[in-house]
Amino acid sequence: MAYALQQLINGISLGMIYGLIAVGYTMVYGIIGMINFAHGDVFMIGAFTALITIVLLLSGGMMEGPGAILLVLLVSMSVTALYGWTVERLAYRPLRGSFRLAPLISAIGMSILLQNYVQVSQGARVKPLEPIVRGGFEVMREGGFVVQLSTIQIMIVSITLSVLAVFTWLVTRTPLGRAMRACEQDRKMAALLGVDTDRTISLTFVIGAALAAVAGSLYLIRYGVIDFYIGFLVGVKAFTAAVLGGIGSLPGAVLGGLLIGLIETFWSAYFSVQYKDVAAFAVLVMVLIFMPTGLLGRQEVEKV
Amino acid sequence: MRVAAALRDAAITGLVAAGLFLPLVALRTDVSPSGALFIRTRWSDAAILIALAVVGRFALVLWLGRKIPVASTESAWWEEPLRRAGKFFTPVLLLVAVALPWLPGTGRYELDLGILVLTYVMLGWGLNIVVGLAGLLDLGYVAFYAVGAYSYALLAQYFGLSFWLCLPLAGILAAFWGVLLGFPVLRLRGDYLAIVTLAFGEIIRVVLINWASFTGGPNGIGGIPRPSFFGLPFSMGGEAGSFAHTFGLEPSPLHRVVFLYYLILGLALLTNWVSIRLRRQPLGRAWEALREDETACRALGINITTTKLTAFALGAMFAGVAGSFFATRQGFISPESFTFIESAIILAIVVLGGMGSQIGIALAALIMIGGFEVFRGLEEWRMLVFGIAMVVIMVLRPRGLVSSRTPTVALGERRAISGALVGEGRG
Numbered sequence: 001m002a003y004a005l006q007q008l009i010n011g012i013s014l015g016m017i018y019g020l021i022a023v024g025y026t027m028v029y030g031i032i033g034m035i036n037f038a039h040g041d042v043f044m045i046g047a048f049t050a051l052i053t054i055v056l057l058l059s060g061g062m063m064e065g066p067g068a069i070l071l072v073l074l075v076s077m078s079v080t081a082l083y084g085w086t087v088e089r090l091a092y093r094p095l096r097g098s099f100r101l102a103p104l105i106s107a108i109g110m111s112i113l114l115q116n117y118v119q120v121s122q123g124a125r126v127k128p129l130e131p132i133v134r135g136g137f138e139v140m141r142e143g144g145f146v147v148q149l150s151t152i153q154i155m156i157v158s159i160t161l162s163v164l165a166v167f168t169w170l171v172t173r174t175p176l177g178r179a180m181r182a183c184e185q186d187r188k189m190a191a192l193l194g195v196d197t198d199r200t201i202s203l204t205f206v207i208g209a210a211l212a213a214v215a216g217s218l219y220l221i222r223y224g225v226i227d228f229y230i231g232f233l234v235g236v237k238a239f240t241a242a243v244l245g246g247i248g249s250l251p252g253a254v255l256g257g258l259l260i261g262l263i264e265t266f267w268s269a270y271f272s273v274q275y276k277d278v279a280a281f282a283v284l285v286m287v288l289i290f291m292p293t294g295l296l297g298r299q300e301v302e303k304v
Numbered sequence: 305m306r307v308a309a310a311l312r313d314a315a316i317t318g319l320v321a322a323g324l325f326l327p328l329v330a331l332r333t334d335v336s337p338s339g340a341l342f343i344r345t346r347w348s349d350a351a352i353l354i355a356l357a358v359v360g361r362f363a364l365v366l367w368l369g370r371k372i373p374v375a376s377t378e379s380a381w382w383e384e385p386l387r388r389a390g391k392f393f394t395p396v397l398l399l400v401a402v403a404l405p406w407l408p409g410t411g412r413y414e415l416d417l418g419i420l421v422l423t424y425v426m427l428g429w430g431l432n433i434v435v436g437l438a439g440l441l442d443l444g445y446v447a448f449y450a451v452g453a454y455s456y457a458l459l460a461q462y463f464g465l466s467f468w469l470c471l472p473l474a475g476i477l478a479a480f481w482g483v484l485l486g487f488p489v490l491r492l493r494g495d496y497l498a499i500v501t502l503a504f505g506e507i508i509r510v511v512l513i514n515w516a517s518f519t520g521g522p523n524g525i526g527g528i529p530r531p532s533f534f535g536l537p538f539s540m541g542g543e544a545g546s547f548a549h550t551f552g553l554e555p556s557p558l559h560r561v562v563f564l565y566y567l568i569l570g571l572a573l574l575t576n577w578v579s580i581r582l583r584r585q586p587l588g589r590a591w592e593a594l595r596e597d598e599t600a601c602r603a604l605g606i607n608i609t610t611t612k613l614t615a616f617a618l619g620a621m622f623a624g625v626a627g628s629f630f631a632t633r634q635g636f637i638s639p640e641s642f643t644f645i646e647s648a649i650i651l652a653i654v655v656l657g658g659m660g661s662q663i664g665i666a667l668a669a670l671i672m673i674g675g676f677e678v679f680r681g682l683e684e685w686r687m688l689v690f691g692i693a694m695v696v697i698m699v700l701r702p703r704g705l706v707s708s709r710t711p712t713v714a715l716g717e718r719r720a721i722s723g724a725l726v727g728e729g730r731g
Contacts, residue, residue: 035495045328052331055341075327082323094699101441102702104498105655108648109694116688121329121349124684127341232644236502243499274514281503288496289488 002142007269008262009139013153013222015261016160020215021238022245022253023167024208030184030248031204032096037107038087040235041114042209046080046216047226048118051127054220063132069221073159076217077210084209087114088202096201111231118228126227133221156218163214164254167207171250180204184248233277237264240284246297255295259283306366314362321357325350394663401569405562415561419568419633421673423626426572428653428665430622433579435651436660437588438615439595441498444485444505445650448478448620450512450642452627457525457637458518467531467632471625478624479617486616490609505647512639524638531632533563564633571629575622576662582618591615652694658704667705 021043028036053075057063091110095103136150171177179200182190191197219234220226241260245252260280267279287295330350331343404410404418427449434442455474459465465473489500512519519525532538536547538560547563548555582588590611593601602608631637653672657665675693679686 029495035498048333049327051341052327052333052343055333055343056331058341059343079323079327082320086320086324091695091699095702098702101435101655101659102698104441105652106695106698108652109691109698111691112645112648112687113691113695116684116691118328120684120688122332123334125335127333127335128339129341236506236644239499240503243496247495272514275510278507278510281507284503285488285500288492288500292491292493292496294496 002140002145002147003269005140006145006147007265009147009149009153011262011265012258013156013261014265015258016156017215017219017222017257018234018238018241018260019254019257020160020163020211020218021234022242022257023164023250024212025239025242026245026247026250026253027180027204027208029242031180031187031201032092032103034092034100034103035107035239036092036205036208037104037235038091038110038114039208039212040231040233040238041111041118042080042084042087042231043212043216043219043234043238044118044226044228044231045083045114046076046209046213047220047230048122048216048228049079049213050076050217050220051129051226054129054132069133069155073214073217076213080213080216081206081210083114084205084212085202087209088205092205093198093201096198111235115228115231122228124228126225129220129224129226131224152222156222159214159218163211167211168250170207176200176203237277237280240280243294244284244287246294248298249294249296252294252296306369310362310365313365314358317361318354318358321354322350325353329353397663397666405565412558412561415558415565417674417677419561419565420677421670422565422568422572423630424650424653424669424673425666426568426575426626427623427650428657428669429572429575429579429662430619430626431650431654432657432660432662432665433582433591433622434615434619435654436665437579437583437595438591438612440612440615441494442501442616442619443498443644443647443651444501444503444508445619445623446642446644446646447485447505447508448482448623449627449630449646450508450639451478451481451620452624453631453637453641454512454519454525454627455624456628456631457528460529461525467529467628468534471628474628475621475625478627479621481624482616482618482620483613485620486613490612502644502647505642505644509639509642512642520638522639524636524640526636528631528635528637530560530635531564531567538563564629568626568629568633571625578618578622580662587611587614656697656701656704658706661704661706664704664706671705 021039024039024042025036028034028039050072053072054063057068057072062068087110091106092103095106133150133152133155136148136153139147139149141147171180179190179195180203182193182195183197183200187197190200219230237260238257241256242253243256244259245254245256260283263283264276264280268276271279291297330345330347332346333341334344336342400407401418401422405415427445431442431445434440434445452474455477456467456470459470459473460467485501485504489497492500513522515521516523530538533547536545536550538548539546539555543549546555547553547559553559579588583592590601590606593604593606594608594611594615598608601611630641634641649672653668654665656672657668676686676690679689682689
């Protein structure tokens with residue numbers, strides 16, 4: 001029981017990170033209908049920016065308290081958002097309205113580009129970071145097993161929830177959110193009614209990248225090791241999460257992220273660590289066989 | 305006027321570039337001997353990159369104006385001459401391919417490169433059946449390549465079967481896996497299909513890594529038997545019964561390389577021939593119809609299930625055959641060779657070649673794999689250049705190098721049509 005509770009805690013905190021990235025995938029998919037393959041690498045850029053900021057703060061002796069973490073998040077979000085904007089501007093905007101596979105290949109190229117850019121500029125070696133946030137609570141004790149809820153996990157959950165709350169407010173209550181939803185429904189009609197679609201799409205990428213930066217920073221603080229390649233697997237899993245939840249659906253992305261995180265954690269805990277990715281993908285395949293549009297996805301109406 | 309606009313644009317670009325490069329290029333994190341991280345500054349590198357961005361943007365705006373270049377779908381300048389010369393171009397290319405081992409200046413290196421390019425040509429033509437003809441987006445094609453390679457390696461290791469027996473077996477096994485993947489994804493469309501195929505590729509790779517007792521795990525399988533010339537081994541000793549002895553030749557390591565070259569050339573041409581022939585038959589037409597409109601296909605009584613499954617199976621079969629060739633050529637395989645990036649490269653070759661154009665795919669493989677070799681001296685920069693090239697080519701030529709198609713069936717004269725008229729499939 002205690003063991004399962006511990007896994008639940010670990011799974012939720014991992015799932016939150018996947019959920020944050022999945023939102024970026026699902027938003028971009030909803031609005032321009034493409035898989036943004038470079039999104040996982042944008043997440044990696046976010047982690048690296050956070051790393052650089054933390055090392056700078058540490059060397060200045062200012063890495064203290066929640067203010068410093070907030071600063072790290074803000075720096076990482078703004079730099080990564082700029083990367084998201086640039087990626088869209090350079091690789092996707094010229095292909096707007098082109099056929100479906102062109103932006104996909106361009107995105108794969110962008111992903112290779114970002115990975116190797118970081119490899120060249122930051123080095124191929126794994127970067128180990130000393131723990132920034134320490135401590136935690138003892139939730140319960142059963143036999144010799146102690147269930148821990150670490151400060152980092154509380155931080156991950158609370159930061160993710162507040163970021164998602166701001167994001168939900170942005171999408172449902174602001175003019176920008178309205179424009180985004182309009183573009184998602186019908187881009188041409190939205191443009192005819194005076195929505196600047198190019199700007200809206202750019203901002204979608206900026207917001208998605210900022211969310212990925214939060215995920216990257218939290219990932220770095222939680223696990224303490226990053227390299228230029230982390231974006232691929234985490235990105236694929238986050239995309240799996242988005243598809244699992246029903247691509248295009250924002251609550252679905254978070255739900256999918258949580259599910260993937262939980263499946264992975266529980267599988268590693270009770271079966272084998274090596275096959276945890278297989279478990280996540282197998283669940284995806286199973287869900288899609290029975291619900292081809294994901295858990296919360298809209299049923300596509302086919303017009304002939 | 306234009307200069308003013310260019311200056312303003314260049315200034316904005318400079319600001320953006322500063323935001324991009326200052327944190328990640330100028331501040332490099334390094335691990336000190338004690339294990340702690342420290343920052344090493346490299347302001348000059350970042351300054352060079354920012355300057356490049358500013359100058360580049362300034363020149364671009366001055367030259368083209370502020371308008372974003374819209375990707376063109378019309379034919380490129382090289383296509384019209386290419387089409388006119390098309391009658392000669394393909395045979396000439398083929399002739400060069402056949403004569404390559406005998407051309408002056410062709411050494412071991414050129415032949416190895418030729419073998420590599422032809423392997424990708426074959427994989428590209430195989431994937432083209434799935435993506436280009438049937439319009440099903442497959443992001444895990446490399447899984448079948450892996451199945452073929454491991455089939456041969458394991459069959460040879462455990463049962464001592466010969467290469468020539470394993471070549472068709474590997475194809476059949478891979479085709480079987482293609483059907484196995486095809487079944488669950490029959491109902492899926494578009495990007496759902498893409499992610500499931502990607503997941504499938506990753507599952508195969510993870511299993512290969514972790515099932516160490518059977519597949520050798522991350523260490524791979526070594527000592528895979530090299531191919532023989534239809535039973536005559538290529539041995540350096542030149543003893544009776546070897547290839548060199550039978551034909552009265554001086555034993556040379558080049559014999560095997562030349563043989564491998566012709567083998568892959570033959571296999572690639574077989575792939576090409578099968579897909580061209582199939583396109584004219586009911587099955588191939590059903591694939592193309594499926595790509596154009598799945599609903600109409602159903603309405604006209606085409607069996608979607610068998611059509612999709614045969615596309616998956618045939619595409620997978622050619623990948624399997626190519627995989628077993630890869631295993632015998634390398635003599636060593638490991639899961640490292642079958643990562644997602646390989647699938648991405650093969651898909652890029654198909655799309656860059658112009659989806660469905662056979663000659664386009666061959667050219668794209670030549671350019672991408674050959675070009676990749678040219679930049680060998682760049683070392684860690686090579687993949688970076690590769691990524692940039694992929695983006696740039698796609699942005700400039702989204703319809704691929706050869707964007708015109710010759711229809712399979714036509715009323716009266718058969719004329720090339722624009723690739724923009726060809727559907728891309730929602731499957």
